[in-house]
Amino acid sequence: MEKKKGAKKGRNTKVKRRSIQNKAAMLGISGVVCMLLVILLLEGRSLQDRIQVNEDKKAQLEDQLASEEARTGEIEELQEYMQSDEYIEKIAKEKIGLVKDNEIIFKENN
Numbered sequence: 001m002e003k004k005k006g007a008k009k010g011r012n013t014k015v016k017r018r019s020i021q022n023k024a025a026m027l028g029i030s031g032v033v034c035m036l037l038v039i040l041l042l043e044g045r046s047l048q049d050r051i052q053v054n055e056d057k058k059a060q061l062e063d064q065l066a067s068e069e070a071r072t073g074e075i076e077e078l079q080e081y082m083q084s085d086e087y088i089e090k091i092a093k094e095k096i097g098l099v100k101d102n103e104i105i106f107k108e109n110n
Helices: 002-082 085-096
Strands: none
């Protein structure tokens, strides 16, 4: 009978050791998984911040693009006006002092 008791004790200690090793391994794996989860959450938050910054920048650039397109339209209108006869006459009168036929010029005496 004593051999059987000794054999059971040996088995029990081996089983207990394996159980302790399994628990330690499970704790280690759980720790690694938790660390990975925390890292993923932090990286996700960082990416969300970068996305927000990029969206803000995109909105700003779209506003800038709209204002530049409006400015381009104004420049094109001015260019068309500058090629018109009306503009040419205006500049000729203001800068050069030319007048049309049958036009009377009044000058002030200072």
